[in-house]
Each structure stands twice: as C-alpha cells, then as structure tokens.
Amino acid sequence: MSSRHFILGLLTQRSMSGYDVKQSLENLCWLIGSPSFGSLYPALHSLSEDGLASMDVIHSGDKPPRKVYTITDKGRKALEEWLHQSMDSETSQKAFLMRLMLASNLSRPGLIAYLQQRHARVAEYQEALQVQEETSDLGQRLAYDYGLAIATAELAWLDRMLEKIARPALAGEGLDSI
C-alpha cells in the first residue's frame, strides 16, 4: 500500500505536522495501525524533498515549533496517478480502509466502482468461510466464525453505502448526508 502515498493522501484533508498525522490515525489504529515516528518523520521529509509537500515552521507562543506539511500541486498529481492505478491484488481490510480514507480524492463513479469491487471480493471470502467443512479445532472454528461475522458486517455496510451513494442525489440528500 505504501505508507508514503497514504501519508501524502492524508494531507489532502488538511495541512498537518507529523504529530498531527499520528493523532489522526489513533481512532482507527486497531484496524489499520499507525506508523511510528521513526518512519513518519522521514517519510514527511522525503515528501518535502520531492516537492510533493511543502513545509512551514509554525511558532506558537512558547510551545515547541511545529513543522506543518501541506500537499503541493505536484503532490496532488502524484497522488491522483497513484490512486487511479490498479488497486487489484490488494485484498486486505487494512488496504481497503486506507484507500477509503482518501475517498475525497476519488470521483463519484470511482468511489462506487471501488466499493463494488470490494463487495465482490469480500463476498468471495465470505463464501469460502461458509463452505468450510467442520473442523475439530476450537481455534479454527472460532476464527472462521469471527471472519464470517466481520465479512457479513462489511457486506451490509457496503450495501448501505452503495445505496446512499449510487442513488441519484435527491434534494438535500447527496453524499453530504452520509
């Protein structure tokens, strides 16, 4: 998935310091993880060096100065290119969620296609888990049952979202109301 591109994508939400990026991932880190500072800061440096992001040092009072990064036009182009190139073979939930976080950078048809692809993929996994023969191993049974529950919940979520998004926007009821 490339954490470099992901971090770049997060900068489209708002300009952020390394510390900010870490905080913004806190709520979902149990699903996607959160990069350590040891990889985060170097990544921001390299984005800045390559001209994909610009850095501003913000001195606010007596607090330690913050280095705030903003995505540049070049960065937006690079991100768009990367987002549009095939996301096939990315089957993991983590990769899905990371891209989902960057949904603002997708066209509406692009987002719909993305969710539909995900739906098809998860449905495959769900089926594979249902078909499984009985195992005697408790752990395996629990794990398969858990996987089935998560797959089912994800498919239900995708159905809901696709209905909301794909429905031609009625008055005051577009993407905004999600």
Place this chain on the structure above:
Amino acid sequence: MSSRHFILGLLTQRSMSGYDVKQSLENLCWLIGSPSFGSLYPALHSLSEDGLASMDVIHSGDKPPRKVYTITDKGRKALEEWLHQSMDSETSQKAFLMRLMLASNLSRPGLIAYLQQRHARVAEYQEALQVQEETSDLGQRLAYDYGLAIATAELAWLDRMLEKIARPALAGEGLDSI
C-alpha cells in the same frame, strides 16, 4: 505478535508443511495476511533447529517430497509460556484473530478472559468513533462509519461467544456446539 510463535501455534492443529501452513491461512488472509514463503520456510527451519518442531520428509509417490513439521513437547511448552505472558498493548484486530486461532491451547477461563479483554478494548474504540465531531472530509466520515460498523459487529460476536462459552455447559451443549 511474532509470526514464529504463530506458526508454531498452528502446528498444534495438525502437522503441516510450509505449503500447508500457507494454504491454511488463505481463508483469513484478508484479515491477518499470510506470510510469504521467503519468511515461512526459514521460520520452520529455525523452529526445527531449536527443537520446537520436528521435521519428517514424506515421499508420496512421484510428487515432490514434502517436509512435514510436528510440534514437540518443548515446542508446546514454549508456546504455552508465550501464550500466557501478557498480551496487553496488542490492540490490533490482526493480533486478536491470530491469538484466537490458537484458542485450543487456552484454558476455558483463559479464553473467557481473553474475549472479555477484547470486548473492553473494542468498546473503547467504538466509543471514540461515536464521540467524533462532524468532519467535512468524505473519506474520514466513511472510514469512521466503517470502523464503527466493524466495531459493533465484533462486539456483537463477542457477546454471542461469551454467552455460549461462559454459560455452564448443559447436556450436550458445551464448547463443542460452537
């Protein structure tokens, strides 16, 4: 989480070759991933070298010989030790599921405690996602909504399992009927 211990744990289900291990993870790889052969084979070698697993070469007809690994007593001891030492700070879904797959190696109270701990942790994340203020960013809204749906589904699953497991086993309705 240490893939080495995880692989060792999988060998408690049945004796397996490297190829078998990979296949057995196929159905859940979208949630926990699957190690590449480049890490899997060396891991099995090292387990064998350390006496935690024994290796048998199986020649079946004209097919390429398979190297089947079996966990040893020393391996079981090492696994148990590792399973009982603190699993705190492991908050990720992946780590949870990996340990869940090894549930057969836990005592019933140990399993219950594990599920309860997980419940408490996921409930925290669920709450954090609910409390979140409104964001204008579509991706963030989608991602948070997705996270909320997954957290809710997982909590429901944990409730169901805890009810099944914690209930004093009635006639013919113990852990087996999960």
Place this chain on the structure above:
DNA sequence: GGCGCCATGTAAACCGTTACATGATTCA
C-alpha cells in the same frame, strides 16, 4: 506447448520498529 499447481529454498533489498536523544509545559 504453455499455463497453473505443487513444493522447496536462498539472498538481497526494502521497510518499519525500537531505542535513543532532546527539551518545554502542565497537572497531580
């Protein structure tokens, strides 16, 4: 004949974490 599956393995390259280093502020 070519493709895909079975089956194992090695080495280099890559990426990320861990540990260390610094320093100010706020709260108990």
Place this chain on the structure above:
DNA sequence: TGAATCATGTAACGGTTTACATGGCGCC
C-alpha cells in the same frame, strides 16, 4: 517532584517481501 503530553529527530536492528532458482505433474 514526577509523570504525561507536546514535538521532533537519528541510527541500528530486525523482519518481510521480492526476485530468483529448480523441477515434476496434469490439463487444455
């Protein structure tokens, strides 16, 4: 006074993937 939060950074270490290497079987 000590701990937690804010805030940034480097270097070594470790683990994983990627790419390469090999070889037989069965199917279209």
